[in-house]
Amino acid sequence: MTETPALAAAAVRSPRRLLARVLRWRRVGADGRGAPAPIVPGGSLAGTALIVVIAIMAFLAAMTVGGLDLVRQATSDWNARVAREVTIQILPVAGRDTDAAVAAATAIAKATPGIGEVHPFSLDETRQLLAPWLGNAALTDLPVPRLISAAIASGAKPDLAALSSKLTSEVAGASLDDHRAWIDRLRAVGDTLVGIGAAVLALVVTATALSVLFATRGAMAGNRDIIEVLHLVGARDGFVARSFARRFFSFGLKGGLVGGGIAIVLFVLAAWLGGGADDQLLGPIRVGVFGYLGTLAVVALIAFLAAATSRMAVMSHLKRLD
């Protein structure tokens, strides 16, 4: 009955105390007496060092998850933007009226089901587009290709293959660019970045597991007397392993919460400092729900990984004792 007000009071006094109370919560019995102390004692220097290492690993893993979320958002945004439009290009052909070809191609595009707004670039507009690269003087004498931008209506799936074939057969010098090459390249870039992120996550997880493994061995060496007494009073290997796993779960959870918490604070700060201004090329630079949920998942994964690794290390060590 007194536990909830006590927690509230702890929260008011200090968030750190609240965390400590929450982590100890299961150890307070219904009769108000402290539940039995953990079999494997905590609070050692090695334990603190392990928590710091796990916090760093969790931070790196959370930043990777946040980065992956940014990549995922950016590539899906690029994909959506690029895939919403097609471009018709009319190459100037000697002896042919290019303006007539543009008009014919525009008419064909407008008549195609699923194509929305069609905007043929005038000769001046086309020259303005090319001027930064070729200069105004050169453009007056050069035959320049003409472009027609055609937007795809929302939710529509026009038959682009049919449109392309109709354009090439009916309008001389016309071709359709559905941006497929761009989309494929963006997808490849996105897949590569996701692959790199997954590799970094795997490395971080492996490094965490190895840290816990060595820390478990150290803890077992430091608590050899405890293990011996436990065996002599009839403890099974599973009980000993669970005792260590419980202690290392606590280390993992504390380290994970610290590292993940710092990463989340940075995500929030980045979104706040970015002011919500979307970059024209990259899209919105803010970690989404996936990033936050992923960070929480990383914290849970690291805590369970710490427990599982220490349990396996203890069981394997105890088996070798026989």
Place this chain on the structure above:
Amino acid sequence: MVRFENVGLRYGIGPEVLKDLSFRIEPNSFQFLTGPSGAGKTSLLRMLHLALRPTRGLISLFGRDTAHVSRRELPGIRRRIGIVFQDFRLLDHLTTFENVALPLRVQGKSERSYRAEVVELLSWVGLGDRIDAHPRVLSGGEKQRAAIARALIGRPEMLLADEPTGNVDPHLARRLLRLFVELHKSGTAVLIATHDIALMDLYDARRLVLSDGRLHVYD
């Protein structure tokens, strides 16, 4: 309950420290194990508790040949034996209550199920007011009684005690002996390793004497 036949023990490639031990411990029996320091009393107790395997010979515990007891079966057998170590082996980070309750805790029992029993036993050994104390603040005698209580809490069929009166004054030693005798009368086999002749003279019981690695039994 316990049967040793031609049991020998050597450490590494050294000489045999225990030779041709043959004896029995019957249920509900009481015996002292004695001998000079270094005679091998502790080694014999460790073999009885399956913490040490003999180099040769047969040890049968509760009808099982210990040579064929697997690692998985060890805890089950150890739970039938209570042991009091010469150096107490209390865990410093646990309270007296938690130390005494350890054999029940490792069996997966909830604290609620054994709290009353542990408190009663602690009162019985005179530690009723030291329940929440840690071993660091207990006197030698208090640690000894806590170690004895830990050995008894699981209601063992056999109690092994290694120099249980080595760290206490003669008055407390007599009280502890009475405690062991009470336990014996309640049906537990008791083996007390001691080199305290005065203590053995207080109670007429079988004596197992270790000398030069050999055992002499005086019924």
